[in-house]
Amino acid sequence: MTALTRNELLKMLLKKKMLLILFFLLIFVSLFSYGQQYAYERNLEQFEAETGEELPDWRDLADRRLDDLESRRANESIPENVRTSFDREIQQLTYFIENDINPITPTAFSFNTEFAEQGIVLFIPLLVIILAADLVSGEFSNRTVKILLTRAVPRWKILLSKFLALFMMTTILVFLVAVLSTLVSFLFFGEWGINEPVLTGFTLSEGTLMSDSTILISRWRYTILIYSLVWFVSIVIASITLMVSVLVDSSSSAIGILMAALIGGQFLQFFLADWELVQYFFVTNLDLPRYLTGSFQPVEGMTLTFSILTLAVWAVLSLIIGFVQFSRRDVLV
Amino acid sequence: MYKKIIWPVIVLIASLLALIFLSGFVYSVFITTGDDELPVDEQAVPTDDTTEEPIAGMPEEAIGERSVIDPNPEEWETVLVMGDSLGSGVGDEDGLGFDQRYLELLSQDDSLERELTNISVPGFVSSQLADQLDTGEYDLDIETADLILISIGGNDLNRLYFQDNETMIAEFDETLSAFLSNLESVLTTIRSLNPEAQLALIGLYDPYNLEDQEINRLLLEWNHASRLAASADARLAYIPTYEAFQYHLADYLSDDLFHPNGAGYQTIAESLYQVLN
């Protein structure tokens, strides 16, 4: 099994897909960070132009907010859980004030999570699809599947070795997305922002987002959390792609089918949000980081656990279908 | 080369990363799942505190003094404020809020020492206020209050703003009727504890100054419905704010462009004074 996986990994490396993907990534990350830097500066200018005055010192605003929070915190009738959520915001603000960091200044570590949040529904899955789409279908279209399947190795082991190699490459890919987006954006912003505190841990209770259970963690930890979710999503996409790759004969049709599913899924989510079945579609559940940032839910009542379970079911079913089909299929190329 | 170096390195890196990601993943699930240990711990402590604090911190004069409540402001000794962030004065540079500003206005007329209790919680929607009162923790405050100022509904309505037009209109009726029934529940609770106190409900203003006629219409409809609900109780005053804010948004809104600033709160206090005095 080790040897088989080693083979598959070598094939993936020699195909130089990773280079293509990194190239794509580099371009997108650069464009995106440039855009953010540009928008940030434009906003500042615009504000000054419109109000005719200097941007109010962020420290004043933060101080005022801090005073407000503290006076409210002192109110005895405030429930304790609300008070702890005040405490966390106070802590966060204090950090920014003490370290003299304007919270709205873009930093490398806030960029990498933002990139992940933006990319998780389309761009990052696309990279995984490029990586995985030809794993099986490519062997069919090059007809090398014949020399692969006429060895003294059962077919399921061959597919498993492909999956393991893909698993490793996908893991490394997610890591590279994180590293590249951090490094490139640092070149633009010049700030790491590695220890800034971030508020997370929103829970959903009876359809409302609850902020009482939030916790304050540092940026780099938050980045790891976000990328862990990206990683999970990527593995799910990889599994689904592997299935499609088993089912079709050419890598281009595999890529086509998956792109159609991704984009079509977004439309579905947009137009048919009321339709109950939409929430069971994998595309609707890709945006896991939004549960950490506490933003609005696409379909009411969806939770992180729900999305994760739905995605896991998709991945497992895909793998089962893939393995069954790969073992049964007659090779006629 | 590949077999001896690259392959083992890749396997090592990939497994390490997978491990990190997996633990991060589990942690993410953990912190976003409300009924897991972490949040429960935090919530378990506060309920003890909150039940004790108001009782312990309750002023002694509270008990016994609820005989006859005079409609005259001169006799309003105990004032209770409940509701959302407006009630607690969010955005006021001086941290006073409309309640303290109103008391200042009153103190110009007489020299009565007034007791002010504020149980407002920023972010509250009407259902939360109803729940808050249902807990019974504030029964004593309600029973002893001579004047109760209520600011609620802004957050109920504000949620709708984030939706697109179609869904907003569709959900408006639902939200409004939910609000009205919550309001009724709040008023019933108050009246069952204290039939005599003077009540005041602060109306809503439009912080966005939207040009969308449809949305403006909905806000007015909301205020109108609240006003009708208020009219059912003879001692419940409706305090309009819409008109006062409409043409002075820039002057009356704080930096967050949602809550009033000091001047805004002063305006609300003055409206209160005009209506009640």
Add this chain to the structure above:
Amino acid sequence: MKSSVLKVSHLAKKIKKLQIIHDVSFDIREGEILGFLGPNGSGKTTTLRMIVGLSKPTGGDVTICGHSLKTDYVKAMSNVGCIIEGPDLYGYMSGYKNLELLANMSEGVTKQDIDDAVTLVGMEKRIHDKVDVYSMGMKQRVGLAQALIHKPRLLILDEPTNGLDPQGIHEFREIVKKLARETGISVLVSSHLISEVQLMCDRVSIINKGRIIKNASVEELVSTGQVVWTVDQPLKAQTFLKERFALDTVLEHQTLTALVGVDRLPGINRTLVEEGFKITYVDNKKQTLENLFLSLTDNKSIQ
């Protein structure tokens, strides 16, 4: 008698209600080269695919070195090396990398085994070039090396000379024959070219429309029991043979053809010479596979 390396029994394949292969049975003994002959579309490749596990038979079984493909796939397949319909390799790596990769998939294949296979097919000089730049002949050689690295006891070649030039065909044929002679490997080679089968094989199975229509040794198929004479006075000789040996001969362009046991031939020849006939040519008449094939397959054109 040597044991069967490959035993195909009652193999059948049905695709979407269409019976493509009907009850195909044959076997290959150790060290034997079996030709699998049939026109295009007769079911050769389909049968071979089932033998190497690429597609699943709907009936019957394949046994390789005593291991059933159905119940003991891994053991059965460890004895097989094959090229099915062209030598398809990973174009983006070198021939050597291809071999290494495939060697990893079998137990106990050493670097020496790979080098031996490369030497055997004569690819030492170009084996480290990318497969994409290989000629068809070179690919075919690496393809053969690929089939041999794990030292199988059965080599299956599907139309191995397709796309090769005459020089390449000759070289490839010699390699395979040498291999069978030296290592005792059994070979199953399919072809639609009679000459190829004739030149390479010991035995032949002829397949048409999904059925085996003849299993025989090449000698058996080829010898007709007829003798051909070319003589100076064919008419006279015809009468003479009729009178003296009671032989019915057919006269055709100066040649006489008759059904004669080989044992009687020396006597007949001597008598003819003694009677003054000048014999320029005597031969056992060999039936070409073409003729045989045409007669067996309802005269359907095969090329």
